[in-house]
Amino acid sequence: MPVHTTAYVALVLAIVCEVAGTTLLQMSEQFTRLVPTLAMAAFYAAAFYFLTHALKTMPLGVVYALWSGVGVVLTAVVGSTLFKQVLDLPTLIGIAMIVGGIVVMQVFSTVTGHRL
Numbered sequence: 411m412p413v414h415t416t417a418y419v420a421l422v423l424a425i426v427c428e429v430a431g432t433t434l435l436q437m438s439e440q441f442t443r444l445v446p447t448l449a450m451a452a453f454y455a456a457a458f459y460f461l462t463h464a465l466k467t468m469p470l471g472v473v474y475a476l477w478s479g480v481g482v483v484l485t486a487v488v489g490s491t492l493f494k495q496v497l498d499l500p501t502l503i504g505i506a507m508i509v510g511g512i513v514v515m516q517v518f519s520t521v522t523g524h525r526l
Contacts, residue, residue: 420463425477427457429484436493469521476515479508 431453437446464473483505489495497505 414467417464417467420460421468421473421476424457424460424464425480425484427453427460428477428481429488431457432481432485433488433492436489472515472519472521476512479512482508 431450434446434450434453437443438450439446441447461473461477464477486497486501486505490497
């Protein structure tokens with residue numbers, strides 16, 4: 411597998427683990443439920459582990475922008491669907507701007523090392 415592909419796989423795994431950890435953070439009910447709290451810690455640890463692998467070949471700013479941006483979008487979707495949290499228009503506009511920023515970075519930036 412090419413190095414950049416491996417970095418993106420690691421980044422996707424980091425994002426998935428971070429979103430799972432954040433979901434479990436909500437489910438831990440302020441650390442009063444043991445199993446969600448322990449699972450949250452494990453997923454956050456895994457997220458940072460995979461993040462370090464993405465950082466081997468990708469710039470820190472790019473990795474962090476993708477990790478946090480995609481994480482915000484997915485966490486908002488999880489909150490909306492799983493926890494029935496309402497996303498108002500300003501929130502949806504902000505999320506759309508995050509997605510737009512990610513697309514611009516991936517399509518037009520030469521720093522990311524590839525184009526979609």
